[in-house]
Amino acid sequence: MKLLILDRDGVINHDSDAYIKSVEEWLPIPGSIEAIAQLSKAGWTVAVATNQSGIARGYYELAVLDAMHQRLRDLVAEQGGEVGLIVYCPHGPDEGCDCRKPKPGMLKTIAAHYGIALSGVWFVGDSLGDLEAAKAVDCQPVLVKTGKGEKTLGKTLPVGTLIFDDLAAIAAELIHN
Numbered sequence: 001m002k003l004l005i006l007d008r009d010g011v012i013n014h015d016s017d018a019y020i021k022s023v024e025e026w027l028p029i030p031g032s033i034e035a036i037a038q039l040s041k042a043g044w045t046v047a048v049a050t051n052q053s054g055i056a057r058g059y060y061e062l063a064v065l066d067a068m069h070q071r072l073r074d075l076v077a078e079q080g081g082e083v084g085l086i087v088y089c090p091h092g093p094d095e096g097c098d099c100r101k102p103k104p105g106m107l108k109t110i111a112a113h114y115g116i117a118l119s120g121v122w123f124v125g126d127s128l129g130d131l132e133a134a135k136a137v138d139c140q141p142v143l144v145k146t147g148k149g150e151k152t153l154g155k156t157l158p159v160g161t162l163i164f165d166d167l168a169a170i171a172a173e174l175i176h177n
């Protein structure tokens with residue numbers, strides 16, 4: 001199966017240093033909804049792995065997070081596509097969970113859900129922790145320049161990291177090559 005795993009904030013939707021705390025604050029990056037729909041219609045399964053420490057920090061409730069993800073699903077469905085499994089880590093940085101990136105727990109959850117190996121599966125993120133999580137399970141780390149991506153570009157990236165302007169460019173690459 002053709003599986004693509006996406007980070008959420010800074011890849012699908014705009015991110016904020018103040019966290020994305022409501023559906024109203026959850027604003028798609030131009031071209032991202034269309035990209036997911038086009039990938040889906042081209043036979044790709046698009047899953048999401050997102051840190052959501054804002055839950056642990058009390059910035060927003062799980063119901064609000066679910067509403068954001070329903071919004072994502074609705075917008076992609078309006079374009080004729082669908083979103084696969086969305087996995088999130090609701091924990092804070094000091095809780096020592098196994099799912100918070102850069103740990104690869106969410107990627108492993110997605111692989112187990114679909115019954116496939118992660119080796120070579122593209123994981124697209126805007127933060128170094130996304131790329132490190134990918135590397136930890138032999139996924140292909142892919143950096144986008146949206147969200148925190150430009151800042152991440154200035155850091156030492158995992159060897160072999162691919163770099164694209166945005167999710168739309170990734171969709172064009174995967175669909176047409």
Ligand SMILES: O=P(O)(O)OC[C@@H](O)[C@H]1O[C@@H](OP(=O)(O)O)[C@@H](O)[C@@H](O)[C@@H]1O
Binds near residue numbers: 008049050
């Ligand atoms: O990019 P993904 O994984 O989808 O989600 C990132 C968010 O959970 C938030 O993660 C926080 O990091 P801390 O969790 O506070 O270290 C900050 O970077 C926020 O700006 C950001 O909105």
Ligand SMILES: [Mg+2]
Binds near residue numbers: 007125126127147
């Ligand atoms: Mg992000």
Ligand SMILES: [Zn+2]
Binds near residue numbers: 088089090097098099
């Ligand atoms: Zn966690």
